Amino acid sequence: MKINFSSIKKLSNQKNMLKTTLTFILLIFSFSCVFSQNAADVNENIPQEISDGPYIFIEPNNLVEKTIVDGKVVSKILDKNAFDTVFTAETETFKNVKNIAALSDIHGQYDLAVELLKNNKIIDKNLNWNFGKGHLVLVGDIFDRGSKVNEMLWLLYKLENQAKKKGGKVHFLLGNHEYMVLHQDLRYINEKYKTTSTLLNLPYDKLYSNKTVLGRWLRSKPTMIKINNSVFVHGGISKDFLAQKNFNIDEINDTMRKSIDRSKKEMKSTNFYDEYYGKKSLIWYRGYFNDNLQDTEISEILNHIKSEHIIVGHCSNEEVVQLFDGKIYGVDSSIKKGKYGEILFIENNQYSRRMLDGQRKPFTGNAALKVDID
Ligand code: ZN
Numbered sequence: 001m002k003i004n005f006s007s008i009k010k011l012s013n014q015k016n017m018l019k020t021t022l023t024f025i026l027l028i029f030s031f032s033c034v035f036s037q038n039a040a041d042v043n044e045n046i047p048q049e050i051s052d053g054p055y056i057f058i059e060p061n062n063l064v065e066k067t068i069v070d071g072k073v074v075s076k077i078l079d080k081n082a083f084d085t086v087f088t089a090e091t092e093t094f095k096n097v098k099n100i101a102a103l104s105d106i107h108g109q110y111d112l113a114v115e116l117l118k119n120n121k122i123i124d125k126n127l128n129w130n131f132g133k134g135h136l137v138l139v140g141d142i143f144d145r146g147s148k149v150n151e152m153l154w155l156l157y158k159l160e161n162q163a164k165k166k167g168g169k170v171h172f173l174l175g176n177h178e179y180m181v182l183h184q185d186l187r188y189i190n191e192k193y194k195t196t197s198t199l200l201n202l203p204y205d206k207l208y209s210n211k212t213v214l215g216r217w218l219r220s221k222p223t224m225i226k227i228n229n230s231v232f233v234h235g236g237i238s239k240d241f242l243a244q245k246n247f248n249i250d251e252i253n254d255t256m257r258k259s260i261d262r263s264k265k266e267m268k269s270t271n272f273y274d275e276y277y278g279k280k281s282l283i284w285y286r287g288y289f290n291d292n293l294q295d296t297e298i299s300e301i302l303n304h305i306k307s308e309h310i311i312v313g314h315c316s317n318e319e320v321v322q323l324f325d326g327k328i329y330g331v332d333s334s335i336k337k338g339k340y341g342e343i344l345f346i347e348n349n350q351y352s353r354r355m356l357d358g359q360r361k362p363f364t365g366n367a368a369l370k371v372d373i374d
Contacts, residue, residue: 049070049071049072050068050070050071050192050195050196051067051068051069051070051071052067052068052150052192052193052196053065053066053067053068053150053196054066054067054150054154055067055150055200055207055212055214056078056083056212056213056214057211057212058085058211058212058213058216061080062077062078062079062080063077063078063079063080063082063083063085063213064076064077064078065077065078066200068196068199068200071195071199073199073200083213084213084217085213085216086216087216087217087219087220088220089220089221089222089253089254089257091250092171092222092224092225092226092249092250092253093225093226093227093249093250094135094169094225094226094227094228095227095228096228097133097134097135097169097227097228098133098134098347098348099131099132099133099134099135099345099346099347100134100135100136100137100227100228100230100345100346100347101120101122101131101134101135101136101137101343101344101345101346101354102136102137102138102139102232102311102329102331102343102344102346103116103137103138103139103331103333103335103341103342103343103344104138104139104140104141104175104234104312104313104314104331104332104335105139105140105141105175105313105314105316105332105334105335105336105374106138106141106142106146106152106335106336107141107142107143107144107145107146107149107177107335107336107374108142108143108144108145108146108147108148108149108152108190109146109148109335109336109337109338109341110146110148110149110151110152110155111148111338112335112338112339112340112341112356113152113335113341114127114155115356116335116341116342116343116356117343119356119357119358120343120345120354120358121358122134122136122343123159127155127158128159128162129159129162129163129166129168131163131166131168132166132167132168133166133167133168134163134168134169135168135169135170135171135227136159136163136168136169136170136171137171137173137225137227137232137311138156138170138171138172138173139173139175139232139233139234139311139312139313139331139332140173140174140175140176140177140178140234140283140313140314141175141176141177141178141234141313141314141332141336141374142156142172142175142177142178143177143178143180143181143188143189144177144180144181144188144189144190145188145190145336146190146336146338147190147191147192147193149190149193150214153214153217153218154214156170156172157214157217160172171222171225171232172221173221173222173223173224173225173232173233173234174218174221174222174223174234174256174283175234175235175283175313175314176234176235176283176284176314176374177374178218178221179256179259179260179277179283181204181205181208182205182208182218182260183205183260183264184203184205186203186204186205189204210261218260219257219260219261220257221257222249222253222256222257223252223253223256223282223283224237224249224252224253224282225249226249226307228346228349229307229308229309229349230307230308230309230310230311230346231249231305231307231309231310231311232310232311232312233282233283233310233311233312234282234283234312234313234314235281235282235283235284235285235286235312235313235314236282236285236286236287236288236310236312236314236328237282237285237301237305237310238280238281238285238287238301239297239300239301240280241275241280241281241282241285242301242304242305245275247304247305247306252282255276256276256282259272259276259277283314284314285314286314286315288310288312288315288323288324288328288330289315289323289330290315293324295324295325295327298324298327298328299327302327308327309326309327309328309329310327310328310329311328311329311331311344312328312329312330312331312332313330313331313332313374314332314374315330315332315372315374316332316333316334316336316372316374317330317332317333317334317372318333318334318340319333319342319353319361319364320333320342320343320344320353320354320363321363321364322351322363326351329344329351331343331344332374334372336374340356341356342354342355342356345360351363
C-alpha cells in the first residue's frame, strides 16, 4: 500500500489552520460577550428606568392592566370583573361621626403620607385600614408635583373599600390640581409622568380618562362634603360663590362632576367657568388666608351654609392651623415638600393637631401663619 505522505501533511496543515481560526473566532466571541455583559450592567444602573402603575383600561370585553417595570411596559389582560368599573356618587352629608381625620395637598408624596397615616394609627404597618368607624378626609390635591400620585390613589382606593367594611369612610375631595389634570392642564406633572406618558403612548390625562378604572372612580368623587357641623372643601366657600346660588351640597357636587368632561371652551362661553373655576370658586379660593376678612364675614358665610366650621386645604402652612376662633381650619401642612406633615383630628367635636410622629399638639394661633400658595 502506497501512502501519500505529502497529501497527509497538507491535510494536517489545513486542519491546524481551521483549528487556529476556530479558536480565534471563539476567543473574539467570548470577549464580545464579556464586553456586552459589562455594558448591560452599566445600563441597568441608570435611574432613567422608571416603575409606575398599574393603569387599568376598560375595554368592551375585558380590562387591560399596564404597568411599567424598570422602564418596560408590561401588559396583562384581566377579566372584566377584576375591578369595579361603575362608581355611583353618594349623598355627601354625614351625621354622628365620632372620629374624623383630615389632611390635604399630598401632591404625590406617598411615602410621607403613609408615614403620617401609620404613625397616627389610621392605617396599620401593612397599610390596611385601622381607623374603625372613623372618617378620613383627603381635602384635595393628590395630583401634580410629586412622583407617587398613582400609588396614593390606589392606596385610597383600597382603604375606601376596607373602611366601608368596618363602618368607616374615606372621602377623597377633588382639588384644583385634580380638575387641572382632568382638563388636560399638565403644567405641574412630575417628570416621571412624562416618561410614563411616552412609554404608554398616551397623554397623561388619558391615563385617568373615563375609560380607566381610576378615571371613573375619580369622576364619582365630591368637591365638598359635610360631616357633623363641619364642611370640608379644598379652597373654601366665598361670599361671591354663595351669592350666585342656593347652597345645596349634592347639587353643587353634581355640577362639578359633570363639568369634568366638559371642555374649557364650552364652560368659558358662559359665566359658569368664573363661578366654578374662578378665583373665588370652591377649589381656588384663598380668601380665609389672604383677604383680611372680618370675623363677622366668616360668621355670615357659616350661617348661610348652616355649619359651624369649614375645613380647607390649598393654602400651605407649616402645620395644621386654626383661624377665626376655630371657625376655619387649614389642613395643608406642606406635605408637598416631602419632609413633614400633620393631620387634623376631630374627636367628639374636639379639634387637635397630630404631628408626623403621632403626637398631639395644641394650635399655635394665627401668628404662626406663613402662607404659601398651592
Ligand atoms: Zn390647591
